Amino acid sequence: MKYIAVFCGSSEGRDTQIINQAYQLGETFAKKQIALVFGAAKIGIMGTIAKSVLKGKGSVIGIIPDFLKKKEVVHLGLSQLITTRNMHERKLQMQELSDGF
Numbered sequence: 142m143k144y145i146a147v148f149c150g151s152s153e154g155r156d157t158q159i160i161n162q163a164y165q166l167g168e169t170f171a172k173k174q175i176a177l178v179f180g181a182a183k184i185g186i187m188g189t190i191a192k193s194v195l196k197g198k199g200s201v202i203g204i205i206p207d208f209l210k211k212k213e214v215v216h217l218g219l220s221q222l223i224t225t226r227n228m229h230e231r232k233l234q235m236q237e238l239s240d241g242f
Contacts, residue, residue, distance in 0.1 A: 142240040145242070149163070171199030181205035184214055195219075206231050
């Protein structure tokens with residue numbers, strides 16, 4: 142598997158164990174050269190995983206609908222950013238790019 146999509150919270154919450162495990166997941170992706178495909182947000186658990194993959198010099202593909210991009214939640218330091226017209230296209234793109242979820 143070279144591309145794995147991850148769906149998780151846009152909030153980080155308060156459980157440090159979950160935050161730490163999200164960070165470790167990102168490290169694992171980077172070490173195993175698995176590209177992260179996700180919703181492109183810089184916030185929450187999603188953002189934590191993306192930051193970790195990028196820190197490990199891994200690849201991160203973010204897919205976001207234009208209306209969310211305008212709300213300034215988009216992570217601008219991604220390997221690739223794909224903008225879609227709506228949520229349906231976003232999920233379709235994630236499915237087409239990913240080997241697993």
